[in-house]
Amino acid sequence: MGSLAGLLKAAGHHVTGSDENVYPPMSTQLEALGIPFVEGFSPANLVPRPDVVVVGNAISRGNPELEYVLDEGLYYTAAAVVIKEEFLRGRHVLAVAGTHGKTTTTSILAWILEVAGLEPSFLIGGVAENFGSSFRLTDSSYFVIEADEYDTAYFDKGPKMWHYLPRTAIVGNIEFDHADIYRDEEAYRFAFSRFINQIPRSGTLVAGWESPIVRELAAKSFAPVASFGLSAADAGVSANGDAAARVNATDSDASHPVWTARDIRYDEDMTRFVVVHEGREWATIETPLAGAYNVRNALAAIAAAHAVGARPAQVQEALRTFRSVRRRMELRGVVRGVTVIDDFAHHPTAVDETLRAARQRYGGRRIVAVFEPRSYTAQRREFQEPYTRALAQADEVVLAGLFRPERYTKQTAMNPDEVVASLQAGGRTAAYIPDVDRIVAHLAQSAREGDVILIMSNGGFGGIHEKLLAALEDHRTTTRGEHDA
Secondary structure (H helix, E strand, O other): OOHHHHHHHHHHOOOOEEEOOOOOOOHHHHHHHHHEEEEOOOHHHHOOOOOOEEEEEOOOOOHHHHHHHHHHOEEEEEHHHHHHHHHHHOOEEEEEEEOOOOHHHHHHHEEEEEEEEHHHHEEEEEEEEEOOOOEEEEOOOOEEOOOOOOOEEOEEEEEHHHHHOOOOOEOOOOOOOOOOOOOOOOHHHHHHHHHHOOOOOOOOOEOOOOOOOHHHHHHHOOOOOOEEEOOHHHHHHOOOOHHHHOOOOOOOOOOOEEEEEEEEEEOOOOEEEEEEEEEEEEEEEOOOOHHHHHHHHHHHHHHHHHHHHHHHHHHHHHHHHOOOOOOOOOEEEEEOOOOEEOOOOOHHHHHHHHHHHHHHHHOOOOOEEOOOOOOOOOHHHHHHHHOOOOOOOEEEEOOOOOOHHOOOOOOOOOOHHHHHHHHHHOOOOEEOOOOOHHHHHHHHHHHOOOOEEEEOOOOOOOHHHHHHHHHHHHHHHHHHHHHHH
């Protein structure tokens, strides 16, 4: 919604907004753009009467501002509809969908097209550091957009991505998520099936071949399919332990992805790999991105960029200079030799892949995972065991409190004490600390030089990152003072 506000202002509209719990980086981006917003909802926010009210998908009946819109008969619509009609129609849309990796892949793709001289417009669910923004509007015929499968609005329960008119579409992976709006995996699969069915015959489907569901749905695509994936040796193992099995099929040529990577090497500063296209070496890549999952993200973006004419040298330069996305393995600071990383991971597979990337990047250093079960999926009991397996990759785990425990019963909610007990039984140091300030105090006291503290949450997490860096600094100052004394 904040990014759409920026696009609308760039298109010449006067934009205001209201929300709850606005936090960086979007709050700071809105302030920098001069877009006024109010904390909290009230009919007063709709005076003077606006021409259009864009209702976000977090808004439901009973919201006082929405009720005023309905009572007064104001014109209202959904964000995805505005995006389609104001910015996508008539352009070549490159839409990035999938359960995991959308934001990073969209950002990589936009940057490749920028380096290739195509000057794309874009709309991304995070701040792309190369652009310093989550959106841009240009005169280019290309528009890169993150295609989210979450629902559109309270009055339109279909996914937002159905509105996005994809011509070149990436579907990187499909793994059941958003149990709050999809009744089961079949409904979730259908959302992507219909998205794929919207790609014209003259377009391209870039399909993640390590995902069995993507492979199944891609077979029904009317558009040509450009598949991508890693070899079994380089794929790693996901939270459900089956990644290698997913890429070992050899019963037909279709089981082998058209785009793949070989000779993958990870170090603390750079990832290097060779891109292979249709069995031939296409380019050698160096990128600051960490982890096997980011090699997959890069392959997806490369395949999509190639479909619109990007050349190997342009792709090499773009990935070499790519600066990632805020809150995706983002280095927040180093104090006392302790490295603090912020990541948006919230699905068990994303937690698994993020911890695996931290291992690949930081070698033998001690990894401390701090996880906030905040999303609906993260707080559900049926995902408890996959989270436990994923978190077991860390040397130490701190589990925060559930974000909205009142939404769940004892039977439906994750049990943090059980997760911690299971981790401890497996030889891991683990603690359940519900309060953010207590987590900070614990880490400031227990962290030692060389530690990597990886904080994972898809929300603001009570400002934990700044609090922790400040506490580490205070602890260093206090310790130095005691030594001096």
